[in-house]
Amino acid sequence: MLSEICEGKSLPQVVKHITQEKINLYAEASGDFNPIHVDESFAAGTPLGGTIAHGMLILAYVSEMMALAFGQSWLSGGRLSARFKTPARPGDTVTVSGKIDSIEYKNGISYANCSLECCNQKEEIIVVGGAVVRIPSSKR
Amino acid sequence: MSEKVRNKAMISYEELIPGYEFPPASYELSASLISKYLEAVDCADELKVFGGFVPPLAIGSYAMAAMAESLSLPPGTIHASQEFEFFKLVPIGATINCQAKVARKLARATMHMLVLELDVLDQNRERVQLGKATIVLPV
Numbered sequence: 366m367l368s369e370i371c372e373g374k375s376l377p378q379v380v381k382h383i384t385q386e387k388i389n390l391y392a393e394a395s396g397d398f399n400p401i402h403v404d405e406s407f408a409a410g411t412p413l414g415g416t417i418a419h420g421m422l423i424l425a426y427v428s429e430m431m432a433l434a435f436g437q438s439w440l441s442g443g444r445l446s447a448r449f450k451t452p453a454r455p456g457d458t459v460t461v462s463g464k465i466d467s468i469e470y471k472n473g474i475s476y477a478n479c480s481l482e483c484c485n486q487k488e489e490i491i492v493v494g495g496a497v498v499r500i501p502s503s504k505r
Numbered sequence: 506m507s508e509k510v511r512n513k514a515m516i517s518y519e520e521l522i523p524g525y526e527f528p529p530a531s532y533e534l535s536a537s538l539i540s541k542y543l544e545a546v547d548c549a550d551e552l553k554v555f556g557g558f559v560p561p562l563a564i565g566s567y568a569m570a571a572m573a574e575s576l577s578l579p580p581g582t583i584h585a586s587q588e589f590e591f592f593k594l595v596p597i598g599a600t601i602n603c604q605a606k607v608a609r610k611l612a613r614a615t616m617h618m619l620v621l622e623l624d625v626l627d628q629n630r631e632r633v634q635l636g637k638a639t640i641v642l643p644v
Contacts, residue, residue, distance in 0.1 A: 381547055394538075394545035396570040400580045411581050411643075420584035421566050425546035428562040432554045440558055441594045448586040 376463040417452035447494030475500040530571035572605040588637040617642040
């Protein structure tokens with residue numbers, strides 16, 4: 366967890382390498398076998414030109430970062446909003462980063478408002494979004 | 506996925522209308538299911554990251570998969586945006602009940618879009634998670 370929660374604080378980066386094997390594994394685990402993810406010949410014939418990772422796989426990496434930063438507060442009181450901008454493809458290295466933009470108090474509870482971003486190795490934005498999480502009482 | 510969410514009648518995009526509620530689905534977040542999920546999302550240290558609880562995105566994934574079991578979408582459908590709100594810790598082995606409905610349906614000349622809302626409850630009927638997925642379908 367973050368040792369200190371304050372405005373401007375960066376969240377611990379999560380870096381993952383995407384492979385077709387990992388995409389296939391996620392399809393198996395989630396039951397999402399949409400051919401855009403797992404059928405290379407089908408995907409090659411679409412405007413995307415090849416297979417892409419599941420959006421929910423990329424969000425799992427975002428959630429991992431938030432859990433590393435905020436622990437159980439994220440699991441039981443987090444809010445996530447994300448837009449998928451560019452697909453993540455096999456061969457990509459995805460870096461998830463974020464920071465605490467502001468801290469606000471509502472009804473005696475502190476919340477961290479965070480901005481989030483996932484980029485590939487070409488600095489293209491894959492996911493952009495925001496998250497709100499209740500700050501653990503020990504960190505206030 | 507449990508057998509409970511299989512063998513449902515399928516509904517197509519054309520048949521969907523805003524307000525349509527998918528058949529509710531329930532499933533057990535067994536240790537083997539979560540282990541498979543954690544391996545798939547490349548989580549190196551699940552205890553450090555999730556403290557032995559079910560990762561919330563695993564719940565979201567299985568809720569969406571449960572809904573997709575009764576939804577026939579064209580190949581090439583992609584995810585445009587996603588929202589989640591998490592309400593409580595879920596222990597491994599818990600049984601989850603998922604309800605999903607169509608919030609919006611947009612048809613344009615160049616694209617079709619669906620906004621789907623998810624509501625996930627635990628076995629005590631307490632809310633675990635809310636979700637909203639926007640998906641884009643090829644025309």
